Amino acid sequence: MTSTHVSEQNAGLRVMWTYIATGLAIFVLMLLVGIVTRASQAGWLPLDPGSFYSLLSLHGVGMIVAMAISGLGVLWYLARREMELDESIAFIAYGFFLAGTVCVIVSAIPGRYGSLWTMLYPLPFVGTYWPSWATGTWLIGNALVMLGFMLWCGQMLGALLARYGGVRGMLAVDYVLRNRDFTQSGKKPPPPQMFAAAITAFDGFITGTVGLVIGTALIVHWMDPSVALDPLWAKNLTYLFGHSFANLTMYMAVAGIYVGLPLCTKREYHTSPPLVVAWWGTLLFVIIAYFHHLYMDFVQMQWMQFVGEIASYLAAIPVVVVTVYGGVMLVHRSGMRWSLGAMFLYAGMIGWVVGGIAAVLDATIPANVDLHNTLWVPGHFHTYLLEGVLLFILGWVFVNLEQRAQAASGLLTRWLIGVGMFGGGALFLLGFYLAGAFGVPRRYAVEPAPGPFFASLATMGALIFLAGFVICGAEAWRLARLPKRQAVG
Amino acid sequence: MKERRVIAGLVLFATVLFALVPVIRRGAELPTAQHHFVHALMLAGAALSGILFAGRTRGGRRGAVWLVIATLVPALAMLLMWPSKYAYFETHPYGHLTEHLALVVLGFLAGFGGERYAAGIGWAAGIGIFAMGMLAIGGYGVVRSVPNTIGIAAAPTSRANIGGLPNQTRGAALFAQNCAVCHGTVGVGGEGPSLKNERSRKSLVQAEAWIQNPAPPMPKLYPGTLSLRDVADVAGYVETLR
Known part of the structure; x- marks a missing residue:
């Protein structure tokens, strides 16, 4: 092993452990907050409703961010074993995550912001029992997290496109559609964990873009209440970004199965056409699966409700079935x-x-x-x-x-x-x-x-x-x- | 390479010409949704020229700073597209022009920065910034006509009708004439409650909604004594009371 290789690996590990340690530390804090809210609902703790909603808001965003930071750390490290990734961008993104998390905590604890993570317009601005600055800090905190996520996704997307020669290679299109030619030419498709990276980066970029639109619009409304937003538009964008971001945390962490289980079973998790097609389903449908949060919004167009139902199935079922089946087969009779x-x-x-x-x-x-x-x-x-x-x-x-x-x-x-x-x-x-x-x-x-x-x-x-x-x-x-x-x- | 730069220059030139429209039209204002559409087109043109100017990135990626720029500028562009009837910039043609040129610079930086960082990222950033402009059409300062199921929803719609920001000086005068008898000369309270720090209790929109439809014993002065414009100005003044 050369000294360059060792230092490269150390850099990768540094990023991974920094992300995981921070994510798990936030997780512990949010776990305690969550227990307090549930104990209050049980009648074990006297918590006034205002404090309850502030803590519930903090718990919601905090947990998603904790899981996302940890998952992004794991995925970054696994992707870096296959291609070149810049440590400095990983740490700049980390800085955004940290600053955003601090803003969210400040907003919820001293600020008592309590309009929940969904921050559905116009709730953060109507009938508030918290000061206006808490709403602003909350919104800015979320925007900072989203900017960090966009940076992470931008870097990952750039590296994937360079490594696999464009979108076709990154998504293994030829491997699926022209399998015989592809395998005869001696090429290899990306390993499974790179699909998790590609879907996170690609859909994450879209999610982040939408998150910035609604985030900026809410911040502008906070600064200038005369800028009115369309509530249905705001709800669609909020859930497109929020639901997709929460879903993507799973796909970040799934990469751990593709590399971790093989280490335990001493078998390899191969890329297969069904696995690739299943990931395509997630790629296409995860960002519109959120429609199921708007079934009861009668003003939403009806065709979107049916599309939402189908998209919800197609985003989740194929990739779960293929990945879990592959995982179980890996373990079966492996003597693990x-x-x-x-x-x-x-x-x-x-x-x-x-x-x-x-x-x-x-x-x-x-x-x-x-x-x-x-x-x-x-x-x-x-x-x-x-x-x-x-x-x-x-x-x-x-x-x-x-x-x-x-x-x-x-x-x-x-x-x-x-x-x-x-x-x-x-x-x-x-x-x-x-x-x-x-x-x-x-x-x-x-x-x-x-x-x-x-x-x-x-x-x-x-x-x-x-x-x-x-x-x-x-x-x-x-x-x-x-x-x-x-x-x- | 040279042809690519020529095309990039032409696209940028056309985009800048497009940005000059407010000066040519001399303040004739477009509805907000159409205005967002014009902004989205400018951002797309500027981003495209940025991508073409950046050329092909060879030998991997070139510096984290370009990625940071390409990531941050779309958020700045959204801030510049602040649609409060364009009170700050767009009441003056040259102010409006400055804002348009700033949007062109931001669009250019998104495309150029992204493509300088890695091949393909400029396209992603360019499509992203264009999509942001297009998404804004759906509801950023644009409110569709929907049934008023919660009273406060009426206020944003009516504010959109009157346009502009509240005139707090005028609001202070109206307050002295109509409200100070109960709320005190500077809102310190009297027969009616104190309005000090009202901003922490009600947003501007809520304050307007309240003045339009108050609960007894506060008298309802709108639409009889106060117009929609008056309500906005009084609410704007009340929000300043500390």
């Missing part, structure tokens, strides 16, 4: 040792499937009418983020730590973490799903019965999850302090 890294990656796939099914149900118009305004929806995205994205990230972290030290965790530690994070997590999520099935409305500071009962279950589950997560953190710290025996990746 169930280390923490392997456990997290495998359990993350289950979380992705469960959260995905709940999402597909919500995206189905007849079910949406009954479920969308209930706690079912938070149930779906908490499954997706907590038992999907987070586990993929932790899986990748532990695969690295275990490979680096050539060590694994003891059985008792794995059981404790498993019971805490999967068991506690399941109880926490059941609190949402069951409450949703009973019609408990979401976004209520004080829930009608049987909401408080399910909130109690969820709070207990969250506390058990927190205990498992603390043990997980301690185990990561122990593994990180062991002497390095092998370079990873």
Whole structure:
């Protein structure tokens, strides 16, 4: 290994660990905030509605940003193994993320901003119990995060286009449509994790552009209230950016499966035509899947509602089915040792499937009418983020730590973490799903019965999850302090 | 390469000519949506010339600074497209021209910066900045006629009708005539509540909506005593009270 190669790898690791450590630190903070809000709904903590909505707003944006920063770190490192990426841009983008996060925290804690992450126009400006500067700080914070994301996507897109000779190569079009010619010419398609990078960069660029339009418009309205916005236009753009950004956090983290599981099973995860086509589905449909958030907006054009239902299916189902099937086949009879890294990656796939099914149900118009305004929806995205994205990230972290030290965790530690994070997590999520099935409305500071009962279950589950997560953190710290025996990746 | 630059120059020249329209039209104002469309076309032309001027990027990427520029300028362009009836710049033809030329510079920088950074990124940034201009047509300072299901929604629509920013000096005079009896000479309160720091309780739009449709015992002076313009000016003055 040359000194240049070592320094290049160190630079990659520096970016990755900085992103992951920051993302997980924000995650812990937001986990505590989330537990406080749920405990308040359970009646365990006396929290006035104003404070509740401020904390809920902070929790919503904070969690998405935490997952996004961690996922972008993992994906950046994995993409850099295949092509040239500039460390300085990664850190400039990181600066934007950090500044944006600080703005959001300042806005919600001392500022008491409480119009939730969706900041749907005109809510941030109407009947507010917080000062005007808090609204501005919130909006500017979100815009900074979006600018950081645009920078990250711009860099990734530029590198992908250069590496694979344009969009055709980046998306492996010839590999799928002219497979025989392609393989006979001795060419190879991009590895699977590069599709995650391409979709994140491509759709992220579109999402970021839309986010900047609505973000700037809201900031202008804040500075000059005479600039009126069209509420339906604002809602469409807010969800196009917000829903797509939240969805993309999953696709960033999925890259961990394509590289992490092969390290555990000693088998390779190959690119295949079905996998590529499934990623094309995500590429095309993830940015219009948000229509299912507007089914009840009667002024929305009707054809968009039907397109939204189909897009919701096509964005998620093919890529989940192909990726999970490939992952399961990789593990099947591989003799894989169930280390923490392997456990997290495998359990993350289950979380992705469960959260995905709940999402597909919500995206189905007849079910949406009954479920969308209930706690079912938070149930779906908490499954997706907590038992999907987070586990993929932790899986990748532990695969690295275990490979680096050539060590694994003891059985008792794995059981404790498993019971805490999967068991506690399941109880926490059941609190949402069951409450949703009973019609408990979401976004209520004080829930009608049987909401408080399910909130109690969820709070207990969250506390058990927190205990498992603390043990997980301690185990990561122990593994990180062991002497390095092998370079990873 | 030379032909490419000639084409780029022609595109830029045509875009700048297009930007001169407000001077030629001498202040004749377009509706906001059409104005956004004109801006989007200027941004597209400027971005295209930027891409062509940048030429082909060989040997990988060229400096993070170009990517940062290409990422930031679209947000600045959106700020410049601030559609408050173009009160600051566009009441004067040369002010309006300056704003248009600034948009041309920003569009150019998006295309040029992106393409200088990496081949293809200029096109992405150019399409992005054009798309932002086009998206603005849908609702950035443009409100479609919808049923007024919540009272406050009426205010933005009516403000769009009267145009311009509130005249706070005029608002102060109207306040002294019509409101000071109850709210005190500088809004310190009296028979009616204090209006100090009203800005932290109500936005301008909310203040206007309240004056138009107050709850008793506050008298309803609109549309009898106060016009829509008067309401806007009084609300603008009230928002300044500290």
